[in-house]
Amino acid sequence: MSDxxxxxxxxxxxxxxxxxxARVEQLAAEQPEVARxxxxxxxxxxxLAEKCRSEAPEELFTVxxxxxxxxxxxxxxxxxxxxxxxxxxxxxCLAIIGAGVLNxxxxxxxxxANQVASLMTGGAAVRERQSVDADRAxxxxxxxxxxxxxxxxxxxxxxxxxxxxxxxxxxRHPFTRVLFRDQRGxxxxxxxxxxNGVAMENCETVDCYRISQMNGLTCVAWTEGETTMLLTGPxxxxxxxxxxxxxxxxxN
Amino acid sequence: xxxxxxxxxxxxxxxxxxxxxxxxxxxxxxxTRDPDRAADLVQEAxxxxxxxxxxxxxxxxxAWMLRxxxxxxxxxxxxxxxxxxxVSLEDEHVEEAAAPPAEIPDMQLFSEMLEEEVENxxxxxxxxxxxxxxxxxIEGLSYDExxxxxxxxxxxxxxxxxxxxxxxxxxxxxxxxxRGYIKKSFSDE
Numbered sequence: 267m268s269d270x271x272x273x274x275x276x277x278x279x280x281x282x283x284x285x286x287x288a289r290v291e292q293l294a295a296e297q298p299e300v301a302r303x304x305x306x307x308x309x310x311x312x313x314l315a316e317k318c319r320s321e322a323p324e325e326l327f328t329v330x331x332x333x334x335x336x337x338x339x340x341x342x343x344x345x346x347x348x349x350x351x352x353x354x355x356x357x358x359c360l361a362i363i364g365a366g367v368l369n370x371x372x373x374x375x376x377x378x379a380n381q382v383a384s385l386m387t388g389g390a391a392v393r394e395r396q397s398v399d400a401d402r403a404x405x406x407x408x409x410x411x412x413x414x415x416x417x418x419x420x421x422x423x424x425x426x427x428x429x430x431x432x433x434x435x436x437x438r439h440p441f442t443r444v445l446f447r448d449q450r451g452x453x454x455x456x457x458x459x460x461x462n463g464v465a466m467e468n469c470e471t472v473d474c475y476r477i478s479q480m481n482g483l484t485c486v487a488w489t490e491g492e493t494t495m496l497l498t499g500p501x502x503x504x505x506x507x508x509x510x511x512x513x514x515x516x517x518n
Numbered sequence: 519x520x521x522x523x524x525x526x527x528x529x530x531x532x533x534x535x536x537x538x539x540x541x542x543x544x545x546x547x548x549x550t551r552d553p554d555r556a557a558d559l560v561q562e563a564x565x566x567x568x569x570x571x572x573x574x575x576x577x578x579x580x581a582w583m584l585r586x587x588x589x590x591x592x593x594x595x596x597x598x599x600x601x602x603x604x605v606s607l608e609d610e611h612v613e614e615a616a617a618p619p620a621e622i623p624d625m626q627l628f629s630e631m632l633e634e635e636v637e638n639x640x641x642x643x644x645x646x647x648x649x650x651x652x653x654x655x656i657e658g659l660s661y662d663e664x665x666x667x668x669x670x671x672x673x674x675x676x677x678x679x680x681x682x683x684x685x686x687x688x689x690x691x692x693x694x695x696x697r698g699y700i701k702k703s704f705s706d707e
Contacts, residue, residue: 275680279654281661306687313690314655316629317636322543326557330539330564331532337568338528 274300278307376463377494381436382487385457386480386498390436392443398428406431406444413442414458417493421516423509425449446499454499456513461494470503475510477503486510531571535564538580541657542587548652549591551641562594563587581659585667588649630699631690639689647682654679 270293276282277290294301377385384390398406403422411418413433422428426446433442441459448454464487466478475486485498486506497510535542542563546556563586574582640648646668653664661679665672693699 271684272677272680275683276676278683279679281676303684306691307683310683310687310690311655313631313636314640314651314686317631317633318544318548318640318656319633320540320544320547322540322560323557326543326560327536327539330535330561333561333565334531334535334568335528337565 270300271303274303275307278304278311376465377436377439377459377461379465379467381439382464382466382496383480385436385441385459386455386485386496390434390441392432392434394433396431396433398431398444403428410442410444410456410458413440414460414493417460417491418442418458418495419490420456420495420513423512423516426454426509448499452500454509455497457496458493459496460492462489462492464489464494464496472503472507475503475507477507488514527571528568531568534579535567535583538583541580542583545584545652545657546587546591548637548640548656549588549645549649559587559591562590566590578663580657581663581667584653584657584659585669588667589669631694631697635693635697636690639686639693642689643682643685647678647685650675650678651682651686655683 273282273286273290273293277287282290290300290304294304396409403426406428407418407420407422409431410420413431425448427448428444428446430445431442432445433440435441436459439460441457443458444456446454446456464476466476466480466485466487469476469478469487471477474488476488477484477486479485480498483498484501484503484506485496486503487494487496488510489495495510497506497513499506499509501509539560543556543560546559546563547553550556550559563583566586567583570586640651643651649668650664653659653667654661659667661672661675664679665675668675670678
């Protein structure tokens with residue numbers, strides 16, 4: 267009966283093939299219960315079509331769409347963040363770089379105390395070192411001036427004999443260091459660095475000089491335009507200042 | 519009805535959903551036989567449908583949503599809500615409907631049956647048969663569409679529909695006798 271019922275059902279809803287229809291019609295002609303089953307199935311289908319209508323509550327639709335819109339908002343936010351991530355990262359990088367540049371500009375071309383200490387104790391990177399003959403002091407100062415773009419106007423003094431010139435960079439600040447020997451054989455160091463100011467700890471200002479102690483030695487600094495001179499040696503500050511005056515005067 | 523900011527995808531989904539909403543709810547109601555569970559089922563299906571909307575091939579939204587909802591029903595609701603004593607999904611556990619009554623049905627008498635009585639008669643049909651009958655005779659889906667929705671071969675769908683209609687006929691007949699629409703002797707034979 268099950269197979270026949272499948273055929274009858276298909277016949278009742280019009281999905282039977284022509285062969286199946288012919289078979290059902292033959293069975294219905296031969297067996298009254300088949301004909302009745304067809305009618306009953308048709309009744310059942312008709313009852314469903316006529317009686318089964320349900321009104322869906324509008325508030326449920328509103329709830330469904332609220333949830334859909336909520337998901338939509340979340341998805342769009344995620345998409346936006348994903349799409350904008352490279353841009354946001356780029357903007358962040360630019361902001362960091364910009365802040366760095368701004369910070370550098372705000373600080374001007376000034377060296378910090380640690381940088382100065384590094385410079386005066388040989389911590390800065392030296393790219394070139396050149397020995398200087400004792401009797402070629404004038405050439406040493408000429409080289410010093412050229413290295414600093416013509417900003418240095420110092421002249422040789424008889425009590426200091428140059429023996430070495432070093433050139434290098436402290437961060438992005440080019441510098442030139444001249445090492446002298448004084449008449450007693452002690453080393454005096456003169457550094458010209460491209461910086462319009464230096465930070466020195468516990469410094470004292472006298473005239474154009476800023477004076478500080480560095481590694482047990484007195485250091486005097488003065489600025490000429492965009493170049494700062496630092497002079498150290500085994501002297502007190504008055505001697506160093508006098509030496510500085512002499513160097514500057516002979517240069518002029 | 520608009521909710522929040524405009525979005526083409528959500529707008530399109532809302533339009534499609536609106537068109538099939540009543541059918542979806544009606545099917546959910548007849549599958550679960552409980553308005554609250556039907557509402558939960560429709561709501562969950564609407565969310566699942568939207569989450570997968572970009573995978574919709576654009577051909578038959580109603581069948582696509584019914585499949586989502588049917589899968590949800592199978593996977594969640596029946597496991598959670600249906601308990602022992604209910605009819606199993608497996609076809610072989612369902613008794614065959616009895617042979618038709620000796621008399622032919624009187625359509626005029628049946629037309630007096632109330633909607634509730636027909637719904638109750640439908641509710642008496644075993645689950646998998648009822649589901650197939652709902653999709654075929656109320657929602658008007660083809661056997662192929664139903665086969666895709668319930669994930670079963672077309673032959674199985676056809677058999678389920680046939681057996682479901684036979685059970686429905688039997689339930690209708692019982693209701694009709696109880697209400698006096700037809701004589702008791704019809705169903706006794």
